[in-house]
Amino acid sequence: MTNTNETSEIKNIIDRALQQNPENKEIIKAFAPVIIMQRQLAQQSSSKKIDCSLIDKEKLKAGVPVINQVNLFLPEEPLKEVTLSIASAVKEGIPKLTEAIDKISALIQEDKINPADYFRASLESENKTAAEWENNLKISPSNASFLMSLVSRVVLERRAKEITEALDKFDWEEGYCPICGSFPSIALIEEEGGKRFLHCSSCGQYWRFTRISCPYCEKETVQGMEYFYVENKTQEAAFVCDKCKKYLVTLYRAGKVFARDMDISAISLIHMDIIMQGKGYEPMTACVWNVLS
Ligand SMILES: [Zn+2]
Ligand SMILES: [Zn+2]
Known part of the structure:
Protein backbone atom coordinates (compact mmCIF):
# COMPACT_ATOMS: atom_id res chain seq x y z
CA MET A 1 0.00 0.00 0.00
CA THR A 2 2.03 2.96 -1.20
CA ASN A 3 1.13 6.50 -1.98
CA THR A 4 1.96 6.94 -5.66
CA ASN A 5 1.86 10.75 -5.49
CA GLU A 6 4.55 10.84 -2.87
CA THR A 7 6.58 8.24 -4.75
CA SER A 8 6.52 10.26 -7.96
CA GLU A 9 7.36 13.36 -5.91
CA ILE A 10 10.51 11.76 -4.51
CA LYS A 11 11.46 10.63 -8.03
CA ASN A 12 11.12 14.24 -9.23
CA ILE A 13 13.28 15.41 -6.34
CA ILE A 14 15.95 12.89 -7.31
CA ASP A 15 15.81 13.98 -10.98
CA ARG A 16 16.30 17.62 -9.97
CA ALA A 17 19.22 16.65 -7.72
CA LEU A 18 20.86 14.81 -10.64
CA GLN A 19 20.43 17.87 -12.89
CA GLN A 20 21.72 20.30 -10.28
CA ASN A 21 24.63 18.20 -9.06
CA PRO A 22 25.84 16.19 -12.06
CA GLU A 23 29.28 15.81 -10.43
CA ASN A 24 27.64 13.74 -7.66
CA LYS A 25 25.39 11.66 -9.88
CA GLU A 26 27.05 8.36 -9.03
CA ILE A 27 26.36 8.58 -5.31
CA ILE A 28 22.86 10.04 -5.85
CA LYS A 29 22.02 7.14 -8.18
CA ALA A 30 23.47 4.60 -5.75
CA PHE A 31 21.21 5.77 -2.91
CA ALA A 32 18.11 6.69 -4.97
CA PRO A 33 16.42 3.23 -4.94
CA VAL A 34 17.06 2.90 -1.20
CA ILE A 35 15.61 6.31 -0.38
CA ILE A 36 12.54 5.73 -2.57
CA MET A 37 11.96 2.40 -0.78
CA GLN A 38 12.56 3.91 2.67
CA ARG A 39 10.00 6.66 2.06
CA GLN A 40 7.42 4.18 0.74
CA LEU A 41 7.86 1.91 3.73
CA ALA A 42 7.86 4.78 6.23
CA GLN A 43 4.41 5.86 5.00
CA GLN A 44 2.98 2.62 6.32
CA ASP A 168 1.27 17.70 19.24
CA LYS A 169 3.46 20.65 20.32
CA PHE A 170 6.43 20.28 22.62
CA ASP A 171 9.44 22.37 23.62
CA TRP A 172 12.85 21.36 22.37
CA GLU A 173 15.96 23.49 22.37
CA GLU A 174 18.79 21.03 21.81
CA GLY A 175 21.15 20.49 18.89
CA TYR A 176 20.38 16.74 18.81
CA CYS A 177 17.18 15.10 17.65
CA PRO A 178 14.18 15.17 20.03
CA ILE A 179 13.07 11.73 18.83
CA CYS A 180 16.17 9.58 18.46
CA GLY A 181 18.93 11.72 19.99
CA SER A 182 21.15 11.76 16.87
CA PHE A 183 22.96 14.90 15.78
CA PRO A 184 21.80 16.55 12.54
CA SER A 185 23.09 15.59 9.09
CA ILE A 186 22.11 18.85 7.40
CA ALA A 187 20.64 22.25 8.23
CA LEU A 188 18.30 24.45 6.25
CA ILE A 189 18.18 28.23 6.65
CA GLU A 190 15.03 29.93 5.47
CA GLU A 191 15.36 32.92 3.24
CA GLU A 192 12.66 34.86 5.03
CA GLY A 193 13.40 35.40 8.70
CA GLY A 194 16.59 33.37 8.52
CA LYS A 195 15.42 30.61 10.83
CA ARG A 196 17.66 27.55 11.02
CA PHE A 197 16.13 24.07 10.91
CA LEU A 198 18.11 20.91 11.62
CA HIS A 199 17.37 17.58 9.99
CA CYS A 200 17.99 14.15 11.47
CA SER A 201 18.84 11.46 8.93
CA SER A 202 18.36 8.68 11.48
CA CYS A 203 14.61 9.30 11.81
CA GLY A 204 13.74 12.12 9.37
CA GLN A 205 12.76 14.62 12.08
CA TYR A 206 13.20 18.42 11.65
CA TRP A 207 13.42 20.92 14.43
CA ARG A 208 14.25 24.56 14.81
CA PHE A 209 17.52 25.48 16.45
CA THR A 210 19.08 28.82 17.29
CA ARG A 211 21.63 30.23 14.86
CA ILE A 212 23.78 31.65 17.61
CA SER A 213 25.34 28.42 18.81
CA CYS A 214 26.89 25.19 17.57
CA PRO A 215 24.36 22.31 17.56
CA TYR A 216 27.07 19.90 18.65
CA CYS A 217 28.89 21.63 21.53
CA GLU A 218 26.65 24.67 22.06
CA LYS A 219 29.53 27.12 21.76
CA GLU A 220 28.20 30.54 20.83
CA THR A 221 29.15 31.53 17.34
CA VAL A 222 30.51 34.78 15.99
CA GLN A 223 28.22 36.06 13.30
CA GLY A 224 29.69 35.82 9.83
CA MET A 225 32.76 33.83 10.82
CA GLU A 226 31.28 30.39 11.06
CA TYR A 227 30.36 29.41 7.51
CA PHE A 228 32.46 27.98 4.74
CA TYR A 229 31.28 28.52 1.16
CA VAL A 230 32.28 27.04 -2.16
CA GLU A 231 33.06 29.66 -4.79
CA ASN A 232 30.05 30.81 -6.84
CA LYS A 233 27.59 28.80 -4.77
CA THR A 234 25.88 31.03 -2.27
CA GLN A 235 23.13 28.57 -1.35
CA GLU A 236 25.43 25.82 -0.15
CA ALA A 237 27.63 26.15 2.90
CA ALA A 238 29.10 24.27 5.79
CA PHE A 239 28.74 25.55 9.33
CA VAL A 240 32.04 24.98 11.11
CA CYS A 241 32.84 25.06 14.80
CA ASP A 242 36.39 25.69 15.90
CA LYS A 243 35.75 24.41 19.38
CA CYS A 244 34.49 20.87 18.62
CA LYS A 245 35.90 20.74 15.06
CA LYS A 246 32.59 19.57 13.63
CA TYR A 247 30.88 20.80 10.50
CA LEU A 248 27.25 20.80 9.37
CA VAL A 249 26.31 21.00 5.70
CA THR A 250 23.85 23.87 5.36
CA LEU A 251 21.48 24.83 2.62
CA TYR A 252 19.98 28.29 2.13
CA ARG A 253 16.46 28.18 0.80
CA ALA A 254 16.08 30.90 -1.78
CA GLY A 255 14.16 31.49 -4.97
CA LYS A 256 11.69 28.94 -6.22
CA VAL A 257 10.71 26.55 -3.49
CA PHE A 258 10.49 22.97 -4.62
CA ALA A 259 9.60 20.08 -2.38
CA ARG A 260 12.75 18.77 -0.80
CA ASP A 261 14.01 15.58 0.66
CA MET A 262 16.74 16.55 3.09
CA ASP A 263 18.63 13.26 2.66
CA ILE A 264 18.73 13.74 -1.10
CA SER A 265 19.94 17.31 -0.44
CA ALA A 266 22.63 16.04 1.92
CA ILE A 267 23.82 13.40 -0.56
CA SER A 268 23.81 16.00 -3.36
CA LEU A 269 26.17 18.13 -1.27
CA ILE A 270 28.68 15.33 -0.69
CA HIS A 271 31.40 17.60 -2.17
CA MET A 272 31.06 19.71 0.98
CA ASP A 273 31.78 16.65 3.11
CA ILE A 274 34.86 15.91 1.05
CA ILE A 275 36.13 19.48 1.41
CA MET A 276 35.42 19.78 5.14
CA GLN A 277 36.80 16.37 6.04
CA GLY A 278 39.86 17.26 3.96
CA LYS A 279 40.29 20.30 6.21
CA GLY A 280 40.23 18.07 9.27
CA TYR A 281 36.64 18.61 10.41
CA GLU A 282 34.25 15.78 11.27
CA PRO A 283 30.53 15.51 10.48
CA MET A 284 28.20 15.95 13.48
CA THR A 285 26.79 12.52 12.75
CA ALA A 286 27.93 9.56 10.68
CA CYS A 287 25.54 8.74 7.81
CA VAL A 288 25.83 5.88 5.36
CA TRP A 289 27.01 8.40 2.75
CA ASN A 290 29.32 10.76 4.65
CA VAL A 291 31.81 8.36 6.20
CA LEU A 292 34.53 8.89 3.66
CA SER A 293 37.72 7.48 5.11
ZN1 LIG B 1 16.22 11.56 14.88
ZN1 LIG C 1 30.91 22.95 18.30
Whole structure:
Protein backbone atom coordinates (compact mmCIF):
# COMPACT_ATOMS: atom_id res chain seq x y z
CA MET A 1 0.00 0.00 0.00
CA THR A 2 2.03 2.96 -1.20
CA ASN A 3 1.13 6.50 -1.98
CA THR A 4 1.96 6.94 -5.66
CA ASN A 5 1.86 10.75 -5.49
CA GLU A 6 4.55 10.84 -2.87
CA THR A 7 6.58 8.24 -4.75
CA SER A 8 6.52 10.26 -7.96
CA GLU A 9 7.36 13.36 -5.91
CA ILE A 10 10.51 11.76 -4.51
CA LYS A 11 11.46 10.63 -8.03
CA ASN A 12 11.12 14.24 -9.23
CA ILE A 13 13.28 15.41 -6.34
CA ILE A 14 15.95 12.89 -7.31
CA ASP A 15 15.81 13.98 -10.98
CA ARG A 16 16.30 17.62 -9.97
CA ALA A 17 19.22 16.65 -7.72
CA LEU A 18 20.86 14.81 -10.64
CA GLN A 19 20.43 17.87 -12.89
CA GLN A 20 21.72 20.30 -10.28
CA ASN A 21 24.63 18.20 -9.06
CA PRO A 22 25.84 16.19 -12.06
CA GLU A 23 29.28 15.81 -10.43
CA ASN A 24 27.64 13.74 -7.66
CA LYS A 25 25.39 11.66 -9.88
CA GLU A 26 27.05 8.36 -9.03
CA ILE A 27 26.36 8.58 -5.31
CA ILE A 28 22.86 10.04 -5.85
CA LYS A 29 22.02 7.14 -8.18
CA ALA A 30 23.47 4.60 -5.75
CA PHE A 31 21.21 5.77 -2.91
CA ALA A 32 18.11 6.69 -4.97
CA PRO A 33 16.42 3.23 -4.94
CA VAL A 34 17.06 2.90 -1.20
CA ILE A 35 15.61 6.31 -0.38
CA ILE A 36 12.54 5.73 -2.57
CA MET A 37 11.96 2.40 -0.78
CA GLN A 38 12.56 3.91 2.67
CA ARG A 39 10.00 6.66 2.06
CA GLN A 40 7.42 4.18 0.74
CA LEU A 41 7.86 1.91 3.73
CA ALA A 42 7.86 4.78 6.23
CA GLN A 43 4.41 5.86 5.00
CA GLN A 44 2.98 2.62 6.32
CA SER A 45 2.52 2.55 10.06
CA SER A 46 4.22 0.10 12.40
CA SER A 47 2.30 -3.05 13.26
CA LYS A 48 3.11 -2.45 16.94
CA LYS A 49 2.58 1.04 18.32
CA ILE A 50 4.58 2.41 21.19
CA ASP A 51 2.87 3.85 24.25
CA CYS A 52 3.17 7.59 23.68
CA SER A 53 1.53 8.35 27.05
CA LEU A 54 4.86 7.39 28.62
CA ILE A 55 6.56 10.37 26.98
CA ASP A 56 7.03 13.27 29.39
CA LYS A 57 7.00 16.74 27.83
CA GLU A 58 8.82 18.14 30.85
CA LYS A 59 11.67 15.73 30.19
CA LEU A 60 11.71 16.80 26.55
CA LYS A 61 11.91 20.39 27.70
CA ALA A 62 14.92 19.40 29.81
CA GLY A 63 16.62 17.82 26.78
CA VAL A 64 15.82 14.10 27.22
CA PRO A 65 14.97 12.72 23.75
CA VAL A 66 12.08 10.27 23.33
CA ILE A 67 14.46 7.35 22.70
CA ASN A 68 15.73 7.75 26.29
CA GLN A 69 12.19 7.68 27.63
CA VAL A 70 10.59 4.74 25.77
CA ASN A 71 11.85 1.86 23.62
CA LEU A 72 11.44 2.81 19.98
CA PHE A 73 12.43 -0.66 18.74
CA LEU A 74 9.92 -3.23 19.87
CA PRO A 75 11.36 -6.75 19.79
CA GLU A 76 8.00 -8.24 18.84
CA GLU A 77 7.71 -6.16 15.68
CA PRO A 78 8.58 -8.35 12.69
CA LEU A 79 10.90 -6.47 10.35
CA LYS A 80 11.29 -9.29 7.86
CA GLU A 81 9.37 -7.68 4.98
CA VAL A 82 10.90 -4.24 5.59
CA THR A 83 14.41 -5.66 5.63
CA LEU A 84 13.91 -7.75 2.48
CA SER A 85 12.46 -4.74 0.62
CA ILE A 86 15.38 -2.53 1.63
CA ALA A 87 17.79 -5.33 0.67
CA SER A 88 16.43 -5.47 -2.88
CA ALA A 89 16.71 -1.67 -3.18
CA VAL A 90 20.35 -1.82 -2.04
CA LYS A 91 21.12 -4.35 -4.79
CA GLU A 92 19.48 -2.11 -7.37
CA GLY A 93 21.54 0.94 -6.37
CA ILE A 94 24.79 -0.78 -5.45
CA PRO A 95 25.07 -3.91 -7.63
CA LYS A 96 28.51 -4.81 -6.24
CA LEU A 97 26.80 -5.71 -2.95
CA THR A 98 24.45 -8.22 -4.64
CA GLU A 99 26.21 -11.36 -3.46
CA ALA A 100 26.54 -10.20 0.14
CA ILE A 101 22.97 -8.91 0.33
CA ASP A 102 21.55 -12.07 -1.29
CA LYS A 103 23.23 -14.12 1.40
CA ILE A 104 21.68 -12.06 4.19
CA SER A 105 18.25 -12.05 2.45
CA ALA A 106 18.29 -15.84 2.12
CA LEU A 107 19.00 -16.25 5.84
CA ILE A 108 16.16 -13.87 6.69
CA GLN A 109 13.76 -15.70 4.36
CA GLU A 110 14.67 -19.03 5.97
CA ASP A 111 14.18 -17.45 9.43
CA LYS A 112 17.78 -18.17 10.34
CA ILE A 113 18.23 -14.57 11.35
CA ASN A 114 15.62 -12.24 12.77
CA PRO A 115 16.20 -8.59 11.81
CA ALA A 116 14.51 -7.41 15.03
CA ASP A 117 17.32 -9.08 17.02
CA TYR A 118 19.73 -6.57 15.63
CA PHE A 119 17.92 -3.73 17.37
CA ARG A 120 17.23 -5.68 20.53
CA ALA A 121 20.96 -6.24 20.90
CA SER A 122 21.81 -2.63 20.12
CA LEU A 123 19.84 -1.63 23.22
CA GLU A 124 22.18 -3.77 25.33
CA SER A 125 25.56 -3.71 23.65
CA GLU A 126 26.52 -2.37 20.28
CA ASN A 127 26.82 -4.86 17.43
CA LYS A 128 26.59 -7.99 19.55
CA THR A 129 24.10 -9.43 17.06
CA ALA A 130 26.24 -8.40 14.10
CA ALA A 131 29.15 -10.28 15.68
CA GLU A 132 26.96 -13.35 16.25
CA TRP A 133 25.72 -13.24 12.67
CA GLU A 134 29.33 -13.00 11.55
CA ASN A 135 30.55 -15.94 13.64
CA ASN A 136 27.65 -18.33 13.15
CA LEU A 137 26.49 -17.48 9.66
CA LYS A 138 29.58 -15.93 8.05
CA ILE A 139 27.90 -12.64 7.25
CA SER A 140 30.11 -9.58 6.82
CA PRO A 141 29.36 -7.36 9.82
CA SER A 142 29.83 -4.18 7.79
CA ASN A 143 27.26 -5.27 5.19
CA ALA A 144 24.81 -6.35 7.88
CA SER A 145 25.28 -3.05 9.75
CA PHE A 146 24.85 -1.08 6.54
CA LEU A 147 21.60 -2.88 5.71
CA MET A 148 20.23 -2.62 9.24
CA SER A 149 21.04 1.08 9.54
CA LEU A 150 18.86 1.60 6.44
CA VAL A 151 16.08 -0.45 8.06
CA SER A 152 16.49 1.56 11.27
CA ARG A 153 15.57 4.75 9.41
CA VAL A 154 12.22 3.22 8.37
CA VAL A 155 11.42 2.09 11.92
CA LEU A 156 12.43 5.43 13.45
CA GLU A 157 10.65 7.54 10.84
CA ARG A 158 7.42 5.65 11.55
CA ARG A 159 7.99 6.24 15.27
CA ALA A 160 8.73 9.93 14.70
CA LYS A 161 5.36 10.29 12.93
CA GLU A 162 3.55 8.36 15.66
CA ILE A 163 5.17 10.48 18.36
CA THR A 164 4.73 13.91 16.77
CA GLU A 165 1.06 13.12 16.09
CA ALA A 166 0.51 11.97 19.67
CA LEU A 167 2.42 14.80 21.36
CA ASP A 168 1.27 17.70 19.24
CA LYS A 169 3.46 20.65 20.32
CA PHE A 170 6.43 20.28 22.62
CA ASP A 171 9.44 22.37 23.62
CA TRP A 172 12.85 21.36 22.37
CA GLU A 173 15.96 23.49 22.37
CA GLU A 174 18.79 21.03 21.81
CA GLY A 175 21.15 20.49 18.89
CA TYR A 176 20.38 16.74 18.81
CA CYS A 177 17.18 15.10 17.65
CA PRO A 178 14.18 15.17 20.03
CA ILE A 179 13.07 11.73 18.83
CA CYS A 180 16.17 9.58 18.46
CA GLY A 181 18.93 11.72 19.99
CA SER A 182 21.15 11.76 16.87
CA PHE A 183 22.96 14.90 15.78
CA PRO A 184 21.80 16.55 12.54
CA SER A 185 23.09 15.59 9.09
CA ILE A 186 22.11 18.85 7.40
CA ALA A 187 20.64 22.25 8.23
CA LEU A 188 18.30 24.45 6.25
CA ILE A 189 18.18 28.23 6.65
CA GLU A 190 15.03 29.93 5.47
CA GLU A 191 15.36 32.92 3.24
CA GLU A 192 12.66 34.86 5.03
CA GLY A 193 13.40 35.40 8.70
CA GLY A 194 16.59 33.37 8.52
CA LYS A 195 15.42 30.61 10.83
CA ARG A 196 17.66 27.55 11.02
CA PHE A 197 16.13 24.07 10.91
CA LEU A 198 18.11 20.91 11.62
CA HIS A 199 17.37 17.58 9.99
CA CYS A 200 17.99 14.15 11.47
CA SER A 201 18.84 11.46 8.93
CA SER A 202 18.36 8.68 11.48
CA CYS A 203 14.61 9.30 11.81
CA GLY A 204 13.74 12.12 9.37
CA GLN A 205 12.76 14.62 12.08
CA TYR A 206 13.20 18.42 11.65
CA TRP A 207 13.42 20.92 14.43
CA ARG A 208 14.25 24.56 14.81
CA PHE A 209 17.52 25.48 16.45
CA THR A 210 19.08 28.82 17.29
CA ARG A 211 21.63 30.23 14.86
CA ILE A 212 23.78 31.65 17.61
CA SER A 213 25.34 28.42 18.81
CA CYS A 214 26.89 25.19 17.57
CA PRO A 215 24.36 22.31 17.56
CA TYR A 216 27.07 19.90 18.65
CA CYS A 217 28.89 21.63 21.53
CA GLU A 218 26.65 24.67 22.06
CA LYS A 219 29.53 27.12 21.76
CA GLU A 220 28.20 30.54 20.83
CA THR A 221 29.15 31.53 17.34
CA VAL A 222 30.51 34.78 15.99
CA GLN A 223 28.22 36.06 13.30
CA GLY A 224 29.69 35.82 9.83
CA MET A 225 32.76 33.83 10.82
CA GLU A 226 31.28 30.39 11.06
CA TYR A 227 30.36 29.41 7.51
CA PHE A 228 32.46 27.98 4.74
CA TYR A 229 31.28 28.52 1.16
CA VAL A 230 32.28 27.04 -2.16
CA GLU A 231 33.06 29.66 -4.79
CA ASN A 232 30.05 30.81 -6.84
CA LYS A 233 27.59 28.80 -4.77
CA THR A 234 25.88 31.03 -2.27
CA GLN A 235 23.13 28.57 -1.35
CA GLU A 236 25.43 25.82 -0.15
CA ALA A 237 27.63 26.15 2.90
CA ALA A 238 29.10 24.27 5.79
CA PHE A 239 28.74 25.55 9.33
CA VAL A 240 32.04 24.98 11.11
CA CYS A 241 32.84 25.06 14.80
CA ASP A 242 36.39 25.69 15.90
CA LYS A 243 35.75 24.41 19.38
CA CYS A 244 34.49 20.87 18.62
CA LYS A 245 35.90 20.74 15.06
CA LYS A 246 32.59 19.57 13.63
CA TYR A 247 30.88 20.80 10.50
CA LEU A 248 27.25 20.80 9.37
CA VAL A 249 26.31 21.00 5.70
CA THR A 250 23.85 23.87 5.36
CA LEU A 251 21.48 24.83 2.62
CA TYR A 252 19.98 28.29 2.13
CA ARG A 253 16.46 28.18 0.80
CA ALA A 254 16.08 30.90 -1.78
CA GLY A 255 14.16 31.49 -4.97
CA LYS A 256 11.69 28.94 -6.22
CA VAL A 257 10.71 26.55 -3.49
CA PHE A 258 10.49 22.97 -4.62
CA ALA A 259 9.60 20.08 -2.38
CA ARG A 260 12.75 18.77 -0.80
CA ASP A 261 14.01 15.58 0.66
CA MET A 262 16.74 16.55 3.09
CA ASP A 263 18.63 13.26 2.66
CA ILE A 264 18.73 13.74 -1.10
CA SER A 265 19.94 17.31 -0.44
CA ALA A 266 22.63 16.04 1.92
CA ILE A 267 23.82 13.40 -0.56
CA SER A 268 23.81 16.00 -3.36
CA LEU A 269 26.17 18.13 -1.27
CA ILE A 270 28.68 15.33 -0.69
CA HIS A 271 31.40 17.60 -2.17
CA MET A 272 31.06 19.71 0.98
CA ASP A 273 31.78 16.65 3.11
CA ILE A 274 34.86 15.91 1.05
CA ILE A 275 36.13 19.48 1.41
CA MET A 276 35.42 19.78 5.14
CA GLN A 277 36.80 16.37 6.04
CA GLY A 278 39.86 17.26 3.96
CA LYS A 279 40.29 20.30 6.21
CA GLY A 280 40.23 18.07 9.27
CA TYR A 281 36.64 18.61 10.41
CA GLU A 282 34.25 15.78 11.27
CA PRO A 283 30.53 15.51 10.48
CA MET A 284 28.20 15.95 13.48
CA THR A 285 26.79 12.52 12.75
CA ALA A 286 27.93 9.56 10.68
CA CYS A 287 25.54 8.74 7.81
CA VAL A 288 25.83 5.88 5.36
CA TRP A 289 27.01 8.40 2.75
CA ASN A 290 29.32 10.76 4.65
CA VAL A 291 31.81 8.36 6.20
CA LEU A 292 34.53 8.89 3.66
CA SER A 293 37.72 7.48 5.11
ZN1 LIG B 1 16.22 11.56 14.88
ZN1 LIG C 1 30.91 22.95 18.30
